[in-house]
Amino acid sequence: METASSSGGGGGGGCGGEQRGSGPVQVQAAAAALRRSEVFHVVKELLGFVLYMHHQIPSVLQSLESEFASLKEEMAELALPPAELKPSELRKYNTRKREVRRRIKNQQKLMNSISSLLSALQQALDEVPSIEGVVLILGGSLVRPLFVYDITISHGSFDSGSAKDGLTKLAQSVSRKAIRSLVSGGAGSLSYTGPTKLFLLIRCPSTLNLPLDFLPKRDFRYSKKTVPLQMHIKCTNQQCMSIVDAPCCPSESSLSDVIWFQCKHTIRGLPCKASLEG
Amino acid sequence: MASRTASKDIITLRGSAAIVSEFFGYAANSILYNRGVYPEESFAKVKKYGLPMLLTQDEGVKAFLTDITSQLSEWLEAGKLQRIVLVIMSKATNEALERWNFSIETDREVVDKGVIKEKSDKEIMREIQAIMRQVASSITYLPCLDEPCVFDVLAYTDKDVDAPCTWIESDARLISNPQMVKLHSFDTKIHKVDTLVSYKNDEWDEEE
Numbered sequence: 001m002e003t004a005s006s007s008g009g010g011g012g013g014g015c016g017g018e019q020r021g022s023g024p025v026q027v028q029a030a031a032a033a034l035r036r037s038e039v040f041h042v043v044k045e046l047l048g049f050v051l052y053m054h055h056q057i058p059s060v061l062q063s064l065e066s067e068f069a070s071l072k073e074e075m076a077e078l079a080l081p082p083a084e085l086k087p088s089e090l091r092k093y094n095t096r097k098r099e100v101r102r103r104i105k106n107q108q109k110l111m112n113s114i115s116s117l118l119s120a121l122q123q124a125l126d127e128v129p130s131i132e133g134v135v136l137i138l139g140g141s142l143v144r145p146l147f148v149y150d151i152t153i154s155h156g157s158f159d160s161g162s163a164k165d166g167l168t169k170l171a172q173s174v175s176r177k178a179i180r181s182l183v184s185g186g187a188g189s190l191s192y193t194g195p196t197k198l199f200l201l202i203r204c205p206s207t208l209n210l211p212l213d214f215l216p217k218r219d220f221r222y223s224k225k226t227v228p229l230q231m232h233i234k235c236t237n238q239q240c241m242s243i244v245d246a247p248c249c250p251s252e253s254s255l256s257d258v259i260w261f262q263c264k265h266t267i268r269g270l271p272c273k274a275s276l277e278g
Numbered sequence: 279m280a281s282r283t284a285s286k287d288i289i290t291l292r293g294s295a296a297i298v299s300e301f302f303g304y305a306a307n308s309i310l311y312n313r314g315v316y317p318e319e320s321f322a323k324v325k326k327y328g329l330p331m332l333l334t335q336d337e338g339v340k341a342f343l344t345d346i347t348s349q350l351s352e353w354l355e356a357g358k359l360q361r362i363v364l365v366i367m368s369k370a371t372n373e374a375l376e377r378w379n380f381s382i383e384t385d386r387e388v389v390d391k392g393v394i395k396e397k398s399d400k401e402i403m404r405e406i407q408a409i410m411r412q413v414a415s416s417i418t419y420l421p422c423l424d425e426p427c428v429f430d431v432l433a434y435t436d437k438d439v440d441a442p443c444t445w446i447e448s449d450a451r452l453i454s455n456p457q458m459v460k461l462h463s464f465d466t467k468i469h470k471v472d473t474l475v476s477y478k479n480d481e482w483d484e485e486e
Contacts, residue, residue: 173480
């Protein structure tokens with residue numbers, strides 16, 4: 001007999017008519033610690049899922065990245081026309097070149113903003129000895145969020161690896177578990193709220209010094225009216241001391257050492273041309 | 279501030295059966311594409327539910343699914359269909375790897391007395407769109423299917439149903455020790471469809 005085993009904690013919490021969270025969703029990583037690259041992958045996958053399910057990007061992030069990379073490759077190949085083309089072939093070539101250029105232009109801003117944000121996150125992870133959590137906020141501004149995903153991460157000790165290291169099975173497993181929890185909890189808007197922005201905040205030691213990418217936000221709190229979807233990703237034997245009083249639980253180090261930083265790079269969603277007559 | 283009420287549309291039993299069977303057709307195609315059961319190049323993009331949806335161009339698969347959706351529509355109109363399951367199996371071993379389960383609750387009053395219901399078409403489409411997004415993003419939350427796969431469709435019907443000869447009785451093709459993820463539901467007010475995917479436990483998920 002099949003039995004359900006995915007835990008659900010609630011929908012994409014927010015001010016709108018979404019399902020509300022009913023306590024943090026627990027996601028267990030089958031390891032004593034997560035590497036920087038593994039934490040990066042998990043956050044990236046969650047970010048991509050949130051963007052797609054809230055209609056901010058037209059397809060899943062992997063497909064978008066893949067498509068954009070193919071377009072850039074094709075553009076590079078089309079840069080120089082092959083010699084001795086018949087007029088009809090030249091016309092087709094030019095048409096295709098225009099089409100590729102148009103598609104790149106349409107996606108450029110979105111893909112650049114995603115790339116900048118993710119690159120900044122990688123740099124931050126490489127610079128700090130630990131990270132307590134991230135918050136993904138969808139909305140016009142931090143003070144008026146539509147949806148909040150508050151993700152606490154108890155990752156154990158980072159090793160000497162970089163956030164840019166390759167993908168591991170563990171990272172894939174943890175990100176899948178985390179997203180399954182979101183899916184089971186109904187995350188993702190049933191009502192399209194229009195194109196909006198995604199903000200990333202990270203909670204880490206105040207020693208983080210990437211002024212071009214991150215701004216300290218010591219007093220960060222999202223609106224009390226907002227009900228976030230809370231998730232706790234933890235490694236074996238890791239504990240979170242308390243998960244009350246949004247937005248995060250205290251770390252083992254002194255509370256004054258750990259603060260919120262807001263990523264200066266935001267992702268602005270594309271208008272969803274969804275026509276429900278289609 | 280005045281609230282905006284969505285205008286409601288009349289839903290008949292036949293109309294609801296058409297919506298549900300059509301949904302299954304598109305969902306099945308999306309599952310086959312996103313789970314890599316058939317190669318990407320064998321699918322073509324169309325617009326449906328406000329989304330780019332992929333439809334198989336393989337004539338054999340097309341015909342198979344068309345026959346199925348047509349029969350499902352008939353059973354739905356008769357109020358005889360309880361569940362549809364799309365099973366993905368290993369081609370080599372025939373082991374069930376994933377089961378996409380669509381449970382159907384039918385309003386008996388509509389079937390027995392011909393009562394008409396009302397619900398906004400747009401709202402139904404919005405609910406369906408949410409499910410399709412979850413199917414499309416399945417690559418982010420389901421284990422990879424790393425081997426060639428085949429699929430089959432199971433229909434759970436009332437016992438008094440005379441199945442046509444193209445359908446045979448089958449075992450449930452259950453997965454041993456499965457994990458499950460519940461997806462969104464949609465409701466036409468006549469048929470309520472709950473979606474759930476169960477899958478073979480990935481070795482990395484054993485701690486779940």
